[in-house]
Amino acid sequence: MRAFQQAGVYLPRNTRAQWDATTRVPLSQLQPGDLVFWSNNGQRSGIYHVAIYTGSGMRLHAPTPGKTVEEVPMWHVNIMPYGGRI
Template sequence: MVHIRGAVVAAVWAAVLAGPGAGPAAAAPLSAPGRGGPRTVLPAVRPLGDRLEPAIRYAMAHLGDPFAIGGAGPRRWDCSGLVQQAYRRAGVRLPRIAADQYRATKRIPRRSLRRGDLVFWSGNGRASGVHHVAVYLGGERYIEAPRPGFKVRVSAFSRYRPNLYGRVG
């Protein structure tokens, strides 16, 4: 099971690093034959050149972890618990609840999004209606702990589009 999880993480990292529209060739190879059978080959990681890289790495390391209401780790998460713990690794203190996390960010327009920003969903378009948060990865993709019955995953705006955006620090 650990080998499979490693392969899944490698595949997601490859897709995230390849960028939008890069196609499958940009992500290959994910495994290569070696002594004792196939082994996972992780893609080279392009540094963000920014202090939020540890937050993104931490969140990505938890791909496939299960969702749990009120989950704040180390292996079960809700959306704001994952974000809080990830940003803690980058030295950024965030509140525990998604609406409070939104209030703790600088509001930015969608066109200004960059890797490491936070994306939020609000029923009324204001902080009082925020019910979900995720870490923006670039290329209209984000990592999230979505809801009960699902696991931490990378999703795209085409699946579930956020309507509020914030930048930490």
């Protein structure tokens, strides 16, 4: 949310609202800057984490409050089949 805010783009704070505010994009068509979501039940109601896709199978994510944001490989366990494009 803050990264997009710095670029002048409004994005809601929580993960489910971010899902609602974006356009669905198949994972195979992700572009840098798209959001990727993880869900414990494969549906919007179970979304618990979001990250920014950076390209080449990598993502930016904030692991927990107070931890440093880091670029790490994509994690495909519990990933939603679609990303979100602003």
